[in-house]
Amino acid sequence: MAVNENTKLSVAFVLAPNFTMVAFSAFVDTLRLAADEGDRSRPIQCAWTVVSHDMRSIRASCGIQIMPTAELPEPHGFDYIVVIGGLLDGPKIAPALGAYLKRAASLHVPLVGLCTGSFILARLGLMQQYRTCVSWFHSNQFIGEFPELEAASDELFVVDRDRLTCAGGTSVVHLAAFLVERHCNKAQAAKALRILIETMPLSANTPQPQPLFTEETDNVRVRKAMLLIERNLGTPLSVDFIAQHVHVSSRHLERLFLAEIGMSPSTFAMKLRLSNAYNLLATTKNSIIDIAMQCGFQSNSHFARSFRGAHGMTPSQVREPFRSICSN
Template sequence: MDALRLAADDGDFSRQIRCKWKVVSYNSQPIRSSSGIEVCPTSELIDPAAFDYIVVIGGLLHSGRKISPSLIGYLKKAAELNVPLIGVCTGSFILARADLMHGYKACVSWFHHQQFESEFPRLHVNSDSLFINDGNRITCAGAAGVMHLAASIIEKHCGKYEASRALRIMLEEFPLSEKAPQPQPFVQTKISNINVHKAILLIERNISTPLSIEEIASRVNLSHRHLERLFQKEIGMSPAEFSIKIRINHARNLLLNTSNQVSFIAMECGFLDTSHFSRRFRAEFGKSPSEMRKEALQQLKQ
């Protein structure tokens, strides 16, 4: 909605000038988000034909909360009227559970790809793109991709300048198309074991303060040795090796895309000793962090 309001708003008053929206629900009760913030509906379920788009915002997949039958009926009525339905983040799951994604491509975050594939094995799912516009179904991976999806809609209805203007105010330099790739996880192969998947997420979420392998094993209810065997089977390396590699790759990304000092990057990636970090970096990439940054800057000047 920020992108929509900034597309034409003057004076930073957050007015609905060119783009208008409503937060609709089957009752007037506040809707509690997974972060704890409550969103108040501004409208009842009015005729879906009154909208150019209906956007479905998803929640926690494992919360157990069921969507209201009246909302499912509303979405199906909108589909019958050919009103484009947009699934944002796990909103794609809601559209699929309502049987509204058959024959359409669904875009989800790489984080939710396996869950979508397992729940809907007959649907075509994509976690490479930021969003997919497939006729009357538009699905988005969520996060920053939402503003670029909004910008593409603004460009279609209001113009390219308005779309770019909205993104610039949001401190985004230029719009990304639906074919722009999502940032991908370090492991590209499909992980079949749920405990290995959980362990990988724990490692990714604790890059700055790495967990011990014993603690990771404990959190996924496995012994240290069993976790080691599962990692070797699934990704061909130990949990410790995986942790080092993912932190070194994160360090490389920070090195090439920020101006932070090498010592800061080392600490940010869980290395307390800069010398140790530099040795591991050279072993992985064949050059020191300073050498890699210097080469990258020289290439930009050419």
Template sequence: MTDGEKRGQNVRKLRPRLSVGFILARRFTLCAFANFVDVLRLSADEGDRSRPILCGWRVLSATMEPIVSSSGIAVHPEERLGDPTLFDYLVVVGGLIDEIPNLSPEYTHYLQRAAAAGVPLVGVCTGAFILHRAGLLNGYRCCVSWFHHADFLEQFDGLRPVSDQIFIVDRDRLTCSGGASSAHLAAWLVDRHVGRAQARKSLHIMIIDDALRAEKPQPGIPLDLTTDDPLVKKALLLMQQTIDTPLSVAETAHRLGVSRRRLERHFQQAVGMAPTLACKIMRLEHAEFLLCQCDQSVTEIAAATGFCDSSHFVRAFRERCGMTPAAFRRTHTSVGA
């Protein structure tokens, strides 16, 4: 009898309201895992005493060897793979794309056994890739980070990932883009199984204003700029990294080691527009996100998205959205202007 099966016999009658088993891929994303666990931890007890009373969580392993994250920090598993029905959910935390094929077949078989038993499966970060490789996302919608959208399309046929939401719940499959969104998915589970007050408490202690709904957009590169062109992808990432101080097309091309003409040609072929327009769209979509998610003034948001002054920002925003930033904020959120 495995450790997990023994534990199941001993505590089955004392199970918390929400019990989660974690499977960590090699080079998993530490922040996505930590955010998910901390929401459970802070929801499980009064204050931040961390006793697993209302929520329980365990890191599972086929070998019990330490699992090294993408940052180099290792996590020690707590029990071997056993009976998956001991858990309300099994959460697969992915990380670096190149490590996904290296996951032991024992985990794949365990997840398939869990699915057959009706245990809901959760894919965090590139955990969705792992679930799909195991044949467990066929017929389901799944959420993938905008950063990995093109990678998913390249590796898998027959499934269109969603990259404009922070997480998706489709029956007994739950997926999220990773990072901070894993805290919001965990809070959704706590809200459902433990209570809304506990979910909100955990997020507030973590200095997260409040739970975001699944359909909230991911901050990142707009989907209409998604491309497989390596040069354009690098340029878009550079634009995002300098969104508050936009580079000229010439400077962007210089940093990428190509001519301006070549960069403009690749953009036209890949996304049907010039680099300047692509950068402007990215900045305005980020402004939409800020208007909905924070209480910064229009002037502050203009500066944060690289506009020289608020009047220029308002004109550009109205041209794209058909309304002023203040009107957009009133229409899309309760945050005051």
């Protein structure tokens, strides 16, 4: 898409094979709604281009095909190059696209990784010495593949100098609005969000959605603590460690949990571990002792006592109705 003299924000998209459609469409629509008056969609204040090395259509993970609009134009013609990732076990991006992104980095063009786009940037060696935002859903995979990188999975997006990374999903809208406000103005960003039925912009450090099996709370520190507990079910964390992570004292964290969800961090963690154990018993073929270890119990007897106290039955009794299903 051509850039005119009134354009204040210009973005190029690099789409991975089997890319995530919602990340692409949410980002583009935020730009589209901010780019013009009303809902006319003219690329006046914002412009966007889908770049390609071969100009062939690019398939999204949902099966829809997108046609590129430019064949690897000079990176410095854009304010940002946005990489939208695909399925982690799917095809990799073409070497020519990887080289293009490395060239953009060498020219100090800011790179944006949406959803699993952060994996693409990391695999190209372009996230060294940068903080990376990763979805809580892919956090363990990212840490396992890139243990040397600093990953954050309790924030919507991370802006670290000329690298911007985002958890994906609807948080993409808020990163795009952040860039619209930065380059255009606050009113254009707010307009786009309102039309997309978002009542207000969310900041980068807004926690990602709460994990499964938790009570609801709007308290930022409690939500971040919940996410941290969920990501470490197999290696239970001390209250002191959790409090340090969310920047409060242990005593204050205890008070926050009691006020917000009516239980201590330790009680919440145990409830979550036992809920996860129940789910694993019902849906996997893993042995009971393996599930106990996976949920952070050091002995089968301790697991059995705790489980029966929470669920009113033993792990074996839970497993029995599902035995025929799991054996199929």
